[in-house]
Amino acid sequence: MSTLAVLPLQHPLILLPASRITIPVKKELGQQLASLIQESEAQPVLAAVPIVNADSAQGEAPVLNEWGCVARITRLVRPSALNPSETYLVTLHGITRVRLARPLKLTSNAPEFMPYHPVEYGSTSQKEGQVPTREAIDAFKRSSLRLLEKLGHDSGKGSRRDAWAKFSSMVEDISDQRAGWLADVMVGSIISEYADRLEFLSECDPEERLKRATALFIKQTSITEVAKKIAHAVDESVSKQQKEFFLRQQMAAIQRELNALNNSRSNLGAGVGSDSDSGSASELDDDEAANADDMADIRRKIEAMEPGSEERKMSVREWRRLKRIPQGSVENGVIRSYLEWLTSLPWPSETSPATTSAESLETLRDRSFLTRAREQLDNDHYGLEKIKRRLIEYLAVVRLRQLAAEAENAKMKAQEEKALVLAKDAAKQDASTKAPSLPKPVARPPKANPVKGPILLFVGPPGTGKTSLGQSIARALNRPFQRISLGGVRDEAEIRGHRRTYVASGPGAIVQALRKAGRSDPVLLLDEIDKLGQNNFHGDPGAALLEVLDPEQNHSFVDHYLNVPVDLSQALFICTANSLDTISQPLLDRCEIITLSGYTYDEKIHIARRFLLPKQLRANGLDASQVDLTDDALLCVATNYTREAGVRSLERAIGSVVRYKAVDWAEHADGANGKTPERYNPKVVADDLEAILGLARWDGDEREREERRGVVYGLVVMGAGEGGVMPVESIAVPGSGHLKLTGSLGEVIKESGELALSWVKTHAYALGVTESTREDPLRVPEAIDIHLHLPAGAQKKDGPSAGIAMTCAFVSLLTGATVPPHIAMTGEITLRGKVTPVGGIKEKVLGAHRAQITKVILPYANRKDVEQDVAKEIRKEMEFCFVRTVEEALEAAFGKGKLGWRLKALPLLESRL
Numbered sequence: 001m002s003t004l005a006v007l008p009l010q011h012p013l014i015l016l017p018a019s020r021i022t023i024p025v026k027k028e029l030g031q032q033l034a035s036l037i038q039e040s041e042a043q044p045v046l047a048a049v050p051i052v053n054a055d056s057a058q059g060e061a062p063v064l065n066e067w068g069c070v071a072r073i074t075r076l077v078r079p080s081a082l083n084p085s086e087t088y089l090v091t092l093h094g095i096t097r098v099r100l101a102r103p104l105k106l107t108s109n110a111p112e113f114m115p116y117h118p119v120e121y122g123s124t125s126q127k128e129g130q131v132p133t134r135e136a137i138d139a140f141k142r143s144s145l146r147l148l149e150k151l152g153h154d155s156g157k158g159s160r161r162d163a164w165a166k167f168s169s170m171v172e173d174i175s176d177q178r179a180g181w182l183a184d185v186m187v188g189s190i191i192s193e194y195a196d197r198l199e200f201l202s203e204c205d206p207e208e209r210l211k212r213a214t215a216l217f218i219k220q221t222s223i224t225e226v227a228k229k230i231a232h233a234v235d236e237s238v239s240k241q242q243k244e245f246f247l248r249q250q251m252a253a254i255q256r257e258l259n260a261l262n263n264s265r266s267n268l269g270a271g272v273g274s275d276s277d278s279g280s281a282s283e284l285d286d287d288e289a290a291n292a293d294d295m296a297d298i299r300r301k302i303e304a305m306e307p308g309s310e311e312r313k314m315s316v317r318e319w320r321r322l323k324r325i326p327q328g329s330v331e332n333g334v335i336r337s338y339l340e341w342l343t344s345l346p347w348p349s350e351t352s353p354a355t356t357s358a359e360s361l362e363t364l365r366d367r368s369f370l371t372r373a374r375e376q377l378d379n380d381h382y383g384l385e386k387i388k389r390r391l392i393e394y395l396a397v398v399r400l401r402q403l404a405a406e407a408e409n410a411k412m413k414a415q416e417e418k419a420l421v422l423a424k425d426a427a428k429q430d431a432s433t434k435a436p437s438l439p440k441p442v443a444r445p446p447k448a449n450p451v452k453g454p455i456l457l458f459v460g461p462p463g464t465g466k467t468s469l470g471q472s473i474a475r476a477l478n479r480p481f482q483r484i485s486l487g488g489v490r491d492e493a494e495i496r497g498h499r500r501t502y503v504a505s506g507p508g509a510i511v512q513a514l515r516k517a518g519r520s521d522p523v524l525l526l527d528e529i530d531k532l533g534q535n536n537f538h539g540d541p542g543a544a545l546l547e548v549l550d551p552e553q554n555h556s557f558v559d560h561y562l563n564v565p566v567d568l569s570q571a572l573f574i575c576t577a578n579s580l581d582t583i584s585q586p587l588l589d590r591c592e593i594i595t596l597s598g599y600t601y602d603e604k605i606h607i608a609r610r611f612l613l614p615k616q617l618r619a620n621g622l623d624a625s626q627v628d629l630t631d632d633a634l635l636c637v638a639t640n641y642t643r644e645a646g647v648r649s650l651e652r653a654i655g656s657v658v659r660y661k662a663v664d665w666a667e668h669a670d671g672a673n674g675k676t677p678e679r680y681n682p683k684v685v686a687d688d689l690e691a692i693l694g695l696a697r698w699d700g701d702e703r704e705r706e707e708r709r710g711v712v713y714g715l716v717v718m719g720a721g722e723g724g725v726m727p728v729e730s731i732a733v734p735g736s737g738h739l740k741l742t743g744s745l746g747e748v749i750k751e752s753g754e755l756a757l758s759w760v761k762t763h764a765y766a767l768g769v770t771e772s773t774r775e776d777p778l779r780v781p782e783a784i785d786i787h788l789h790l791p792a793g794a795q796k797k798d799g800p801s802a803g804i805a806m807t808c809a810f811v812s813l814l815t816g817a818t819v820p821p822h823i824a825m826t827g828e829i830t831l832r833g834k835v836t837p838v839g840g841i842k843e844k845v846l847g848a849h850r851a852q853i854t855k856v857i858l859p860y861a862n863r864k865d866v867e868q869d870v871a872k873e874i875r876k877e878m879e880f881c882f883v884r885t886v887e888e889a890l891e892a893a894f895g896k897g898k899l900g901w902r903l904k905a906l907p908l909l910e911s912r913l
């Protein structure tokens, strides 16, 4: 009997001989173990005895097993210095069984220290040294080999399987004396049942131990078998579910087919449009039937595609992929929507290879086509004579080219057919002599030359009828009309589509429009191309448009999403823009510019009467007898409420008036508030407008214009292409002879200001501002700065056309003479005092007319613009002064003799220059 330190092992830990465990121990215990290690020379041993009652963790006194295991402490890991409260880790290696010589009673805090206790080694008993009987060893070997084989089989490939195989070879080779030891090793590593292990620990007779191990292994083998069987059963039930799902899917497909068959039968029986059966079908079945119908539709469309064409090849490829991919998967949805897009485009088909539709061809062939087109334009738009004339020319060209292309097409087709007949004859002759040759692939039939008509670009302020002219052209040509809004398009993909790899990708605006049009020859209106985003990291949307608009390239336009060339050569493109400034040069080069500059009041009244009022009456459910808008009232709306180049706000205002009258009429008709239908007054006069539309926005605007020193009125064209009047204000402030320019001015307009001041300084003596030619009017008699400002500072302004207005402003400021507020001017000046022509005359004159300016000063070279572009009524109503020099401009602005010229001074100055 000897004494050993007893280490109680927490429930359910057990250490068997020949096994190893690593367990955490508390600080006190760790320290005790550490001192044990320090005291002993070799690796110290202790008795690891399991605590058998599971409740000891909850504070009950622990009960130790009678048997334990002598263990060698092979390793002790101390907690780190940084965190000393951590537990120790001790690794024990079981050596042999040990029995407590007498029961050891522990207090509840037992695991915190190791008592020394007398023990008896199992090996000292006589039984331990005995060799087990042959039968026991054979039974043990058999059972362990069987178990190991099962474990190896179930663990699949890898290191575990190898470990079991190693065990097997050990079992086979083990000597009879060592069989007990092997039983310990195997039970330690295979058996996990606590009670079994505890019992096994108490068995010190090798014979008995082998028998017990045999029993345990047999039990384990059957457990493994049962577990496998259960797993297999679960597996089977899952695959059964899958099978059931698959069969259900098939059943649904069969059901759909039967439904389709029934539907077609009932349609045949009851005639098309009958829905006698539909009541009995469930909504849920409808969905499936619709799905099947869609697929059939896609299939039909693919079959109708021209054989051998790119689109057909692509569709067939995708269709096959679609069939392979299970329904309901994401990929299936992606392919399906792609196929839906691809098949919904108007591709040339086997039956109609020519891309221009029969209806539009018929319209073009009609001899009265141009007369009808003219009628159509007249019916839709008032005035715009020049533009209509240009559009008729355009339509004539489109017609001629299209007809010529058709003729060419017919000729090519005839040739092709002839060649085909010849080839067939030759094949017949060949067949009689040789083996039949393979059929040749069908090539795309000959195609009409693309119609390369000019691309029209309508430029003008909002509401001048650009979009509606495009619609009229489409109506005249009997083609579908589609509008593609490009305002704010920054991403090339919006025009060309996103590649299919993107989530939620789709085709671009062009392909979408083509699908909506349903024909390959629509009129496509590219609206607001001046608002197209510039080149950025999303690509260049303008560049994509260039390809669309280029007749040389657009017969094979590739949308990123479809990835199949689309023929756009039959489509007619019309662009619209408010101004040309932001349109890129290459894009402008492709277009023929048609300018719509706005309407005179007279034209507006006509447009309102003929088009806008009837349209609004229709929209609001009234007829002409219920609203009588007098000319005065219309003019008042146009002048005081909606001062614009176009007629959009006018239309809106008329809409408000009509709605007001609609309410009024309804009240009278219903007899509300003592009103009767007889007392209803349809007339709307100018005085009623304030009650309907509120206070006039522009009323008295002219009165605010004042005749002041240093202020003159210039003419401008604003961003949206609208002409108007802008004051040029200047004041003198104490300073040192500098010029300050404000109002968000660009480089050119700033230079123009400096130019004007230089001219004025040079002519200061002649104008009587200074007493000698050497004096600087900004320094003598007092040193001043001139501050010139153009209001609406938030709006960017540029261009040279404010030259004469600025000169007049400086002259007015320095001389004290003033320019009357009914005069406005535009014109560029040179350093030598010449007035050179400027653009936008029509818009500016119309703007001046709207602002009730009665006299405009313009460069002489712009005379022809006024004569050609400005309506007669306006020319009659306004006075035009065409000037060649600044002196003439000053005289026109200030009035004859108002400025005290020292005439003799001029030649002197000239010669000095």
Ligand SMILES: Nc1ncnc2c1ncn2[C@@H]1O[C@H](COP(=O)(O)OP(=O)(O)OP(=O)(O)O)[C@@H](O)[C@H]1O
Pocket: 380, 381, 382, 383, 384, 460, 461, 462, 463, 464, 465, 466, 467, 468, 469, 576, 577, 578, 607, 611, 646, 647, 648, 651
């Ligand atoms: N000459 C005209 N005759 C009859 N109606 C006209 C005329 N000009 C414009 N309209 C009408 O004015 C309205 C606005 O025209 P539209 O939409 O074509 O303007 P837009 O020039 O395209 O403007 P935006 O630049 O804002 O797109 C339409 O209802 C149109 O029918």
